[in-house]
Amino acid sequence: MSFKRVAGPQARDKSGASGVSKTFCYSLLTLCITHAVSIKTVSAADSVAAPANASKEPSLVVTADTTGGTASDPAQSYTVPATRAGTKLNLTQRDIPQSVSVLTQQRIKDQNLQNVGDALANVTGISASQNDSERVDFYSRGFYINNYTYDDIPSTQTGAWNFGETDGDSAIYERIDVVRGSTGLMTGTGNPGAAINMIRKKADSKTFAGNLSASYGSWDNKRYVADLSGPLNDAGTLRGRVVTGYQDQDSWVDRYHKRKKFLYATVAADISDNTTLDLGYDYQSRNTDGPTWGGLPTWYSNGSKIQYDRGANPSADWTHYNILSRKVFANLTTNFDNGWQVRVNGTHTQSDFDSKLLYVTGYPDQTTGILNSSGYGFAGWYKGLRTQTAVDAYASGPFELFGRQHQLVAGVDYSRQRNRYLYSSSILSPAQIGDWNSWNGDVAEPDWPAWALSSEDTIRQKSGYAAARFSLADPLSLIVGARYTQYSALGTSADMEKNNLTPYGGLVYDINENYSAFASYTSIFQPQTYRDQQGNYLKPVTGKDYEAGIKGDWDNSRITASLSVFRIEQDNLGQIQSDTYVNNSSENAYRASKGVVSRGVDFEINGAVTDNLKVMFGATRYVAKDADGDRTNPYMPQTSLKLFTSYNLPFMPDLTVGGGINWQNRTYKEATNPSGATERVYQGSYPLANLFARYQVTKELSVQGNIKNLFDREYNTNPSGGVAFNEPRNYSVSVNYSF
Template sequence: MSATCRRPARFVVHTPHSHKLFTLSLLAVSLHSLFELPSAHAADSNSSATREAQQDVVVYGASANNSVDQSNQDYQVKTTRAGTKLLLTPRDVPQSLSVITQQRMQDQQLQTINDVLNNTTGITSERDDSERAYYYSRGFKINNFTFDDIPTSMGDSWNYGDTASDTAIYERIEVVRGATGLMTGAGSPAASVNMVRKHADSKTATGSLEASYGSWNKQRYIADLSTPLNQSGSLRGRVIAGYQNQDSWLDRYTKNTKFLYTAIDADLSARTTLSLAFDYQDADTSNPTWGGNPVFYSNGTLTHYRRSLNSAADWTYYHTTVRKLYADLVHHFDNGWSTHLNGTHAENTFSDKLLYVGYLSMPDRDSGEGANGFGSKDRGKRELTSMDGYASGPFALFGRQHQLMLGVNYSRQHNATNSSNGTTSEDGSEITSSDLGIFNNHWNGNIAQPTWGDWYQNADDIIRQKSAYTAARFSLAEPLALIVGARYTQYRSDGSSGDMEKNNLTPYAGVIYDLNDTWSAYASYTSIFQPQTYRDSTGHYLSPITGKSYETGLKSAWDDGRLTATFAIFRIEQNNVGQEQDGVYVNKSSEQAYVATKGARSKGAEFELNGAITDNLQTTFGATRYVATDSAGRFNSNQPQTAFKLFSRYQLPTLPELTVGGGITWQNRVFWDVAAPDGSTQRIYQSSYPLASLFTRYQINKQVAVQANINNLFDRTYYTYRNGDVYGEPRNVSVNLSYQF
């Protein structure tokens, strides 16, 4: 591979009628001959990016003699619609983009979305307890999660239900850092995480079986089976099923998960494909924690409990169920245009019974007496119905070829949660130390259940979003391209948190200049907004929180895009964040009044190298450094402002059956401000720490492979949340056996 390889010319494939107007007539496609119509081109591929690039569509920045024929072992993809929904190479997306492929997830055994995000460049996390995790990018919390580009409004009650889902059903995970209002509508300026699900792509019977066993009796079994459902292969089916059972480094903790994913893809014509899918996931946890262990002893010293201490009572549990229906229809026209209609209906339910001890307790160092807490029973349901339709394709203007995308989106989300408090103290407010017993190394969770109160409503809200969006890529000159776009969103919330309606226009702009065949310079501006239900003293709702992202940098691509690099300098702003006005109330009522502030700023730099260094060596290396501040000083001080993430795999040329690899992550010091026993506020630090991992895989024969992974190789002790003692995962080992057929 040569670093001076020519930059492929931008091209348009098969566009003899590129000036024709397109229509949405594909909705009237007859279904009567569904099972035996000719199949679409290249349906044998296992990649949706491959499927799309091999159709007659516009692809900018890819070579005409290589229609995404890259190795299945790559850590990089040829094309993506991330960021703009225009079909582009990663080099031509004017924002920082990370793609985690199936091969990367297999090598590193990234089995959940949580695992993926913890190993993605520029993403950091905080785990509040055994079940809940929050994710940050460039100092801001991420709440933009999309499934096949369909946005989901995420709240604190739901984040662990989505990010705990198994990655076996996903083809890849795409993370665009910075504001992404063009794609997601309302949200934060941190990043957007898009899960791209697998399709029934194979026209031959194929599949895989996997079984793994590891530390804390973790067992995981996965079956992924694909087959044609008719002779021509124009109708195809896929089933992915999984089961996992595990204990934990936490005492008494067990978790049982199972999932089923089914998909049917049908070629209604040579250019029209209909896909239907169903996803079911169920998780049961016994003895889950709620919050961390106490931070201080009563004498003011830090606790530093053993990592295995579990504050849960033996009657606690957590249960989640996810059901999702997907449908999408794709049609490619002769003129290079394509239309995509996506729809989904999802239902997430949860129920729990929990005990909180947490940082509010300050037990005696020797006796353990003095701990207190409270119990809670909770139940909830989230329903999401969403439709998204867009069209994209080429057009000619002033003698040059350009690309246009336009679409509409509608979503309705209903969130409803209820709770019941558990108390035993005389004032009905807490579970006292006499109930908890001695909270120290002798604690075993054996306490009686509290008295449960009546159910009460936490939330009952309906959120509706209607959006229209568009983006265009203009080829201004041979080395210069401009991407502009906008999204108009009508946001409406009705329910217990207040009735509110906001409209917003979100602009997008980016410019890419090819310095040579390998390197490009780019700059972009994006924004996003988040409605809020706070009101000022006159009773008016505060304007939505707005986020703006400015980014400039360099991108490169070698070996026809198999290896890419990005260096970015960014600045993010968040404005109109509601803050309390002391002693001021809404229209002299009991409702607290708020005032909009200027919010927070984050500025920094990011670097990522990802893909094939050689045919035998795949690597991903990411580095992030930023400084985030608000009016009070450091913003989100619990998140590291410097982080490095490296992972590589190497297939030995002299023994190609053997692959070895590993990685290391490092983050700098963080801190939390915590209330101490004397009423003062003390700053608690988490020092910087590295985490190392290793893996090896041996291909026994064409069908059978065995793989071993070690995480936290040096068994580093660290906290994922210091506002309540929550430890990170100790050293752990897993062995995986897979069979391909």
């Protein structure tokens, strides 16, 4: 095995030169892993296409044996050699001066992560708040994540309305890249917690191939998925791929039933030797009966805690939650002989939901079950429509300056998002709700009032961005960039225009062939609709991220590691001014203030430790406090550990076993008890353990079993609201046929 360090993605050395055997032993935190590799330094002459000045820049090129051993197959890997996460420069993870996690299709398959939400819950540094059965919010480093991108095109999620960003089926994605911290260079607006980039599968096979799978699990969960791809002409210059599936399931929650169907189709056409056009369509439909809305009441009127069965469902029999999403997309990519690439990427999305929901609040009497005088049932019927049209165009490639090779990316993008929400609501009295102790959802559906407009807005963003990676010296590189964004919002929620310049900077120093040290400054901004006493909109909330650490890369990125410390400052946060109003109206006035400071450390090691063993271990610890010194979002864990392993038994090569555990520390929320006092409600720390095993019956046929929540731990999934329970121990068995 031979190595050569390159500026950017690592490339394979085809010279076949023999290497000198050497064992790398590395220890990060409490995890010690030994991995044997072979190393030798190669000159520029060893590389077939080395640049003229390559002798000035020692680099690392990897020659690895990819014959035999499951970990050597890229399709079965837990890592990728390079990613455009963070900057759109195609770099190895150790060359990106931010914390990056990659969740590949193989790990999604091993853990049986059937939707995006399940996948994110298993990413280092990401924590979930399950508001109810249909809405999941994700947080990183103390901040709400509202930046979701699809093949690098941003789409912002709002907490109030759910269009299913986190419930999309994972089968259509090749992998999910997560960048923790501020990501304004690539996403424009948003919060400084993290950005999620979902990379769709491509029609890249010139031979007919496919995978058919069927699974059955707890609560009558039936799931069928087909993934078929191949050439559409003899030359293979026109290729197609279809991923489609259907799922039907009940739940541990009483009276809950869900049906999901999806169709993803894409076509790739080689217009020339250097240019490829990709076209695609993504259809996803989810229909739920008996969805929950918020949590269950916490206390009886006498102050004692209500003890619920785990399957308790506060919804009524007439409730539903239906989401329909349709996306069309296209991208045109041209690769030039000099290493430059030009890409134009466009998408149009239309998503709508229709939901009838019931939320019950108040304090029932422990004996009669009747809600107190302040209690009621809130019935809401909501409809929403969101459309987004976006185009992103950029060019990236190498250039030479002062005798050294550097990299540059520059682009522009435009997006227009229109949101329209309607509602109809009604109040159910305590008498209509009846005995809460024997609640079974049997309550009459109200006579719905006429539809009313909740909000209607159009949001536009026009941006230009650029980033360059300069090779300052043999071991030292500098990444600098900026994004200029023109943001406008017009509608019932706001009428504003904001311009913002978002800088980006990072240094990476190669300590040796395997380790790099980095430091970075990144930022992001989020416009807000609050106004001051004079009627002026407050300046956008800004997030500033300072990060430094060490990264490791072994065996051509088959295994990667990172250890980083960070500090995030969120400023200009709108704070309400008591007894102060906008232009003497009834609208409360706000002022901009210092916001939240989050400080912490995170660590991750991911990939193939040996040809048979793959490991992902991540740990995060942060402390986030507001300007008054109070803990921010205390219902989110500040310490979390995540571990997952997959082991192919050497003495039984057809059998793969594995599992993992997720642990988080104690959290709490501030709630008002029946006496009117504020009380902290705690959720203790807990581990969630999972197991899986897969047996390769034939070359094409495999059988896999998964067990989730092995120890059947029970906890509250809605830490910021009422009471809602996590899924009990459950299983699934799947059969996969590949050809």
